[in-house]
Amino acid sequence: MEIEYDGGIHIKGTDLWLDAEVGKDFCFISHAHIDHAAKHKRILASPQTAKFYHHRLGETETKILKFNKPAKIRGAKVELFPSGHILGASQILVEKGGVRLVYTGDFKLRRCLTAEKIEVKKCDILIMESTFGLPNYVFPPRKEVVKKLTSFVKKTLSKGQTPVILAYSLGKAQEAMKILGNFGFKLSVHSSILKLTSVYQQFGVKFKNCYRYYSKELKGKVLLAPPWLKNSKLIENIPKKKIAMLTGWALDPGAKESYGTDEVIPLSDHADFSELIEYVKVASPQKIYTLHGFPEFASHLKDLGYDAERLRTTKTPYRLNKELLLNYDLFKVL
Numbered sequence: 001m002e003i004e005y006d007g008g009i010h011i012k013g014t015d016l017w018l019d020a021e022v023g024k025d026f027c028f029i030s031h032a033h034i035d036h037a038a039k040h041k042r043i044l045a046s047p048q049t050a051k052f053y054h055h056r057l058g059e060t061e062t063k064i065l066k067f068n069k070p071a072k073i074r075g076a077k078v079e080l081f082p083s084g085h086i087l088g089a090s091q092i093l094v095e096k097g098g099v100r101l102v103y104t105g106d107f108k109l110r111r112c113l114t115a116e117k118i119e120v121k122k123c124d125i126l127i128m129e130s131t132f133g134l135p136n137y138v139f140p141p142r143k144e145v146v147k148k149l150t151s152f153v154k155k156t157l158s159k160g161q162t163p164v165i166l167a168y169s170l171g172k173a174q175e176a177m178k179i180l181g182n183f184g185f186k187l188s189v190h191s192s193i194l195k196l197t198s199v200y201q202q203f204g205v206k207f208k209n210c211y212r213y214y215s216k217e218l219k220g221k222v223l224l225a226p227p228w229l230k231n232s233k234l235i236e237n238i239p240k241k242k243i244a245m246l247t248g249w250a251l252d253p254g255a256k257e258s259y260g261t262d263e264v265i266p267l268s269d270h271a272d273f274s275e276l277i278e279y280v281k282v283a284s285p286q287k288i289y290t291l292h293g294f295p296e297f298a299s300h301l302k303d304l305g306y307d308a309e310r311l312r313t314t315k316t317p318y319r320l321n322k323e324l325l326l327n328y329d330l331f332k333v334l
């Protein structure tokens with residue numbers, strides 16, 4: 001069996017792509033962040049991801065699969081299960097001939113308020129993200145991160161200033177809304193975030209103390225905006241403010257300077273280094289392919305005794321080990 005990674009993951013000899021970056025006939029969408037979702041002819045996705053996808057990229061033919069409801073798709077058993085990344089974010093298990101392949105998409109093990117609890121399934125072949133795959137990326141406990149965020153907001157408000165929280169409009173922003181709204185802070189939320197929040201609400205996630213942004217009604221509120229608005233007139237025109245960016249890259253030395261904000265807070269939707277390793281231990285695969293993030297992560301896994309390599313964009317297909325090659329027809333009929 002051969003895997004190729006060329007603008008997306010493709011099991012050679014099949015027509016199923018995983019998170020392809022360019023249009024395909026049939027593609028699994030792990031979640032609707034833009035780096036994982038191109039416009040395809042037909043998609044396979046969880047109900048939540050399908051909604052976000054249609055919201056962002058328009059209607060398309062869709063095979064919806066709920067979590068943990070296996071389906072036969074062109075001869076193989078396919079199952080989606082939660083990745084804990086954002087609402088509806090999904091991993092995929094493809095099983096045939098006794099061989100199990102899991103592709104994680106983006107994931108995290110830590111619990112949060114707006115995504116499903118992750119599940120980890122045993123598999124033979126694991127294709128995993130490795131965004132924070134260096135040992136120095138270990139996030140502080142969630143309690144500390146939440147404290148840092150709420151203290152920043154409290155302190156800024158107490159000085160009569162407006163706290164501006166920059167957070168990606170899908171996932172991070174809703175998590176911040178939930179954390180701060182539950183604490184009793186009043187939020188003024190940019191419309192780009194509210195549009196996606198309506199999908200959360202359709203799936204039963206409730207938000208307190210959140211209001212549509214109006215420049216004249218900002219006093220005493222926290223402004224929640226996507227990072228691309230940082231240098232906009234909307235934010236520039238707020239007279240007294242302090243800006244914080246929510247990102248896992250907050251752990252980098254000099255992050256405040258590089259984001260140009262007053263504060264950086266390591267609230268992340270990705271696994272940190274220790275979670276990546278923990279995931280591998282539980283899944284106990286025979287073969288691991290890593291993608292995204294640091295290439296060194298595959299070497300760390302090798303040091304731990306795993307057969308691991310990084311997926312690179314290449315025309316040369318990757319060959320799986322002999323044992324798995326016995327099941328070379330695994331995905332042919334997908």
Ligand SMILES: [Zn+2]
Nearest residue numbers: 031033085106
């Ligand atoms: Zn993502």
